[in-house]
Each structure stands twice: as C-alpha cells, then as structure tokens.
Amino acid sequence: MRSFGVEEEMLLVDPDTGVPVALSDAVTGDGDDDPQSELQRQQVETDTVPCTTLDELSDQLRAQRRAAADAAGHKDCQVVALATSPLAVSPSTTPKDRYLRMVEEYALTAEEQLTCGCHVHVRIASEEEGVAVLDRIRTWLPVLLAMTANSPFWQERDTGYASYRQQVWGRWPSAGPVGLFGTPKSYHETIQAMIESGGLLDEGMVYFDARLSRHYPTVELRTADVCMLADDALLVAALARGLVETAAREWQAGEPPLPVRTEVLRLASWRASRSGLEGELVHPLTARPVRAEVAVRALLGHVAPALSDIGDLDTATDLTGRLLSRGNGAVLQRRTYEKTGDLGAVVRDAVDRTLGD
Numbered sequence: 001m002r003s004f005g006v007e008e009e010m011l012l013v014d015p016d017t018g019v020p021v022a023l024s025d026a027v028t029g030d031g032d033d034d035p036q037s038e039l040q041r042q043q044v045e046t047d048t049v050p051c052t053t054l055d056e057l058s059d060q061l062r063a064q065r066r067a068a069a070d071a072a073g074h075k076d077c078q079v080v081a082l083a084t085s086p087l088a089v090s091p092s093t094t095p096k097d098r099y100l101r102m103v104e105e106y107a108l109t110a111e112e113q114l115t116c117g118c119h120v121h122v123r124i125a126s127e128e129e130g131v132a133v134l135d136r137i138r139t140w141l142p143v144l145l146a147m148t149a150n151s152p153f154w155q156e157r158d159t160g161y162a163s164y165r166q167q168v169w170g171r172w173p174s175a176g177p178v179g180l181f182g183t184p185k186s187y188h189e190t191i192q193a194m195i196e197s198g199g200l201l202d203e204g205m206v207y208f209d210a211r212l213s214r215h216y217p218t219v220e221l222r223t224a225d226v227c228m229l230a231d232d233a234l235l236v237a238a239l240a241r242g243l244v245e246t247a248a249r250e251w252q253a254g255e256p257p258l259p260v261r262t263e264v265l266r267l268a269s270w271r272a273s274r275s276g277l278e279g280e281l282v283h284p285l286t287a288r289p290v291r292a293e294v295a296v297r298a299l300l301g302h303v304a305p306a307l308s309d310i311g312d313l314d315t316a317t318d319l320t321g322r323l324l325s326r327g328n329g330a331v332l333q334r335r336t337y338e339k340t341g342d343l344g345a346v347v348r349d350a351v352d353r354t355l356g357d
Helices: 054-073 097-106 127-137 141-148 164-169 184-196 230-252 262-275 292-310 313-326 329-340 343-355
Strands: 004-013 043-047 078-080 117-123 210-212 218-225 280-282 289-291
Touching (some): 004 054, 004 230, 004 343, 043 054, 054 078, 054 230, 127 184, 127 230, 141 230, 141 280, 141 292, 164 218, 164 262, 230 313, 280 292, 289 292, 292 313, 329 343
Antiparallel strands (some): 004 043, 004 078, 004 117, 117 218, 210 218
C-alpha cells in the first residue's frame, strides 16, 4: 500500500476581526508537530507524517490542525483553513533570504501572494513510475481543484471565482499544468532549462500542478486549495492516492497517457477555478463541458478499482456524496456571507469549521 501525507497552508487571523496577522515567527517552531513558516508572515504550514491508512491520516490531519490552533492561541491569534483572506490585508514577507529574493525578483506577484494550498504526497517506487504517473493524472487535476475551491473572496470583494487562489497562484511563471514528459530525463531536462533561462531562482520554484518531490520518493499533487473541512482534505488525499495507483497500473499495462494539449488543460483549470462545483467543468476524458457532478463522479469511477483494492472506496464514496450535497469551501463561505453580510463572520465560521467535523 502506498504511503501518503498532506501539507496544509493556513492563515493566522485576529480572533475579533478575522483580519490576517503577521505572527508566524511567534507561532512556528522546530518540533515535528510545530507549524512551519511560509512566504508570508500571515500564514503557516502543517505537515502530516507518511500514513498508510485513511484512519491514520484522518487522525494526523486533525491533530496537526489542533496543534497549529493551540500554538496560535498562545499568541492571541487563530488558524483558519481559507485559501485566500476575505478581508483586506497587506502581506508581510517572512524575513528569510530566499523569500526576500523572491520579492525582489517577482515584485507584486510575490508581494501579493498570500494564498493557501493543500499538497498531497503519494509514494512512488521510482522516478520512471513517477513521471509515468505525472503524464497520466494531468487531465484529472482540474476536478480536484473544483472540489476543493475555497477562495471566492479577495480584498473584501467577491471575485466571481470559486478558487481565486488559482488565479493568483497562476501568476508565477512556472505554475499550472504541464505537457507530457515521457521519461525522467525529459522531466529533469525541462526543469534545468527553466532554471537556466533565468526565470526561476531554483528548483523549489517549479510550481507545476503536480511534480516529483525534491526531498521524498513521492509525487506531489499541488493543485488543490486548502480545504475548510478536514473531511474534504481527507477525500482529496484518498483520491490523490487513487489517481497515482491507477496511473501506475496503466503504465505497467502499457496504456499510453491521453494526448491532451496543455492549452486545453489550462482552460480546464480556469473553468474549475471559475465555477467550482456550481457550474460546468471540462470532462477529463472527452474535454467537453459537463455538469460538475458528472466530472466528479467520473473521477471517482476512474479510481474506484484502485480505491477498492486499497480499502478506501466506501469512505471516498461517502465523503464525495457529502461534498456534493453540502458544497465546497467557496459555497460555504458565500452562504455565510449571504446570511450575515459580514466578511468577518465568514472568517469566524471558517475558524470553527477548521477544527470541527
């Protein structure tokens, strides 16, 4: 069974106003369970250990969220799993050399980059398998984005997008979907050419929607917004592992990846960012518009044999049904705003949901 783990980025906010606060230097630590710093001082990152079962990962996700909340509470702030801040904020860059270089090189793109994602690592047996997986999961990643969309507000206005984080994140020169690589040699040559072009500071700035991890023997799926609910993060992790296992089996069976052009994938990602689960999505197999639920069910069906073998199918099916019935984070945020007319209330509600069931 492939091990997997989750990294979650979250905002630090004032308990009364919901405005992000630049306190990560006081909240983060060096321990295994301590939240870690990120680009901006108004955010932190939590990491689970590698897990083999959904129950284990569920416990880890909730424990990491609680640990971050406890650390924040000691400094009179709160953590909230929102992919962008609904309230106005001027980000403050974490004073590390690399981050300061990024601000100097990328200017407003880096200065405004206060966004929070959910990254899922899934273990691979080799780089050959990893690249084969990357080539075969690319058409499915926009569906994961739509399911996790949790950033409709930006600087105190409704953007009209379910995931505005994807629009802001897409400003980085290396972000987004990629073409087919075929071999590890081609993958590494592509990254080396990107670095040698002068457009990237280092390999850490390869912000593909999915990539080979630099530090672990994993494929890292990076397209998702951070999920307001831990259950949704658990679902994304289950589907991510199912995608990796399914793609590896296709590769082993000699099935070629779908030859979908990157331009079409960019449109699929844009549509997922715009509509989330409330409109149409681009179907991963036909590249034609379909109702969001149809695309989500197609993803679940695609990975069902792998999930069944792993023992995750019933849980994933149940969590998918709950998500489709309730809506993603963008739906929940807008629903709260419609009731209250108060973006601070949107944040407070999300704080409660970040630690609740």
